[in-house]
Amino acid sequence: MHELSIVSGLVESVLDFVAARSIKKVLGLRLCVGELTHLETEQLRFCYTAMTEQTAIHGSTLEVETVPAEVNCAHCSYQGPPKYWDEALASAPVATLQCPRCGLTAEATRGHECEIKTIKYVT
Amino acid sequence: MIPTIQASPEETYDIELEQSLLQANAKLAAENRAQLDHHGVTAIDFMGAIGSGKTTLITRLVEKFKDQLNLAVFNGDATTVDDVNLIASQGVPTVQLATVNGCHLDANLVGKALLKTDLKKVDLILIENIGNLICPAEFPLGSRARVVVVSVTEGPYMVKKHPHMFLGADLVVINKTDLAEVMGVKVADLARDAHTLKPDLKVVPTSCKTGAGLDEVAAALLAVTKSGVHA
Numbered sequence: 001m002h003e004l005s006i007v008s009g010l011v012e013s014v015l016d017f018v019a020a021r022s023i024k025k026v027l028g029l030r031l032c033v034g035e036l037t038h039l040e041t042e043q044l045r046f047c048y049t050a051m052t053e054q055t056a057i058h059g060s061t062l063e064v065e066t067v068p069a070e071v072n073c074a075h076c077s078y079q080g081p082p083k084y085w086d087e088a089l090a091s092a093p094v095a096t097l098q099c100p101r102c103g104l105t106a107e108a109t110r111g112h113e114c115e116i117k118t119i120k121y122v123t
Numbered sequence: 124m125i126p127t128i129q130a131s132p133e134e135t136y137d138i139e140l141e142q143s144l145l146q147a148n149a150k151l152a153a154e155n156r157a158q159l160d161h162h163g164v165t166a167i168d169f170m171g172a173i174g175s176g177k178t179t180l181i182t183r184l185v186e187k188f189k190d191q192l193n194l195a196v197f198n199g200d201a202t203t204v205d206d207v208n209l210i211a212s213q214g215v216p217t218v219q220l221a222t223v224n225g226c227h228l229d230a231n232l233v234g235k236a237l238l239k240t241d242l243k244k245v246d247l248i249l250i251e252n253i254g255n256l257i258c259p260a261e262f263p264l265g266s267r268a269r270v271v272v273v274s275v276t277e278g279p280y281m282v283k284k285h286p287h288m289f290l291g292a293d294l295v296v297i298n299k300t301d302l303a304e305v306m307g308v309k310v311a312d313l314a315r316d317a318h319t320l321k322p323d324l325k326v327v328p329t330s331c332k333t334g335a336g337l338d339e340v341a342a343a344l345l346a347v348t349k350s351g352v353h354a
Contacts, residue, residue: 002226002227002257002258002261002262005225005227005229006144006145006261009144009147010144013142013144017140024133027135036287036290037145037261037287038257038258038260038261038287039261085283085286085319085320094283094286094320095286095290096286096290096319096320096321097290097320097321097322098319098320098321098322103322104322104323105321105322105323105324108290112145113143113145114143114144114145114261115140115141115142115143115144116140116141116142116144117139117140117141118137118138118139118140119137119138119140120135120136120137120138121135121136122133122134122135122136123133123134123136
């Protein structure tokens with residue numbers, strides 16, 4: 001349940017943001033979460049609701065947007081979406097670091113992010 | 124008359140923040156790494172499920188390295204001290220990292236353990252992460268290499284079920300190979316799955332019981348350590 005540590009950092013920084021300004025109410029946050037992270041949207045939302053109770057940002061919404069993965073291959077210069085593992089028996093496609101063009105190991109250039117993108121509030 | 128625009132008393136703002144939530148840990152990890160590099164110390168992080176054999180593997184590696192390197196071991200453990208006591212009995216400086224309810228080590232805890240370690244007297248630090256194949260992936264510690272330990276007793280699907288852990292690994296140890304046959308698990312299948320995720324991943328099958336593969340793991344980690352010393 002590492003979502004809890006992520007959300008606790010999130011709530012802390014939003015509360016700091018609010019404390020430093022004259023903000024009446026925070027309406028919502030938009031989060032960008034990379035495909036290569038191990039973060040579940042539902043769990044992030046659940047933790048957010050639980051952790052914001054009885055705080056100044058209680059009642060605000062958390063929107064989570066998934067950032068698709070992208071890889072870069074140093075061997076054949078491929079840049080783009082990763083190769084997905086179809087036989088992984090997973091409910092969602094599993095991104096790999098196998099280069100879709102040459103099959104050697106590529107590097108992920110996108111998909112590891114977890115960022116607060118925007119904050120919406122009333123002054 | 125000078126035109127005046129006055130903000131209405133209640134106004135809604137939607138502003139960009141672009142603030143990374145993993146950044147705080149990543150920054151501390153980079154600081155740990157800089158501190159380690161400054162002293163020519165290499166840290167290696169061992170991750171894997173509960174019961175995969177992380178502690179036993181570390182005790183075997185301590186036996187192998189003890190006479191040629193100055194070691195320290197950090198033991199991440201939610202509550203118990205059995206593991207750290209076992210390692211300490213080998214005469215190696217140890218630090219227990221008790222996460223209490225935490226499911227992973229983070230760079231902050233490791234930074235605190237570094238403060239309790241005389242880095243001038245250490246070449247290699249082996250860090251045992253919390254038994255968990257999911258959460259630690261998101262939290263780099265500042266180590267030079269990340270080892271994932273998976274054992275055949277966990278069944279044939281461990282790699283498939285935890286892809287993110289393997290995507291971030293530098294070395295995969297497939298442990299307890301002496302039990303592969305009785306478990307009906309093919310070591311080659313686990314290795315193939317790891318290579319499907321990351322073709323150049325180094326995979327070493329081991330048995331801490333028979334000693335098979337341990338020299339190869341030691342050699343791989345020694346190569347990483349040497350590269351650190353001369354960096």
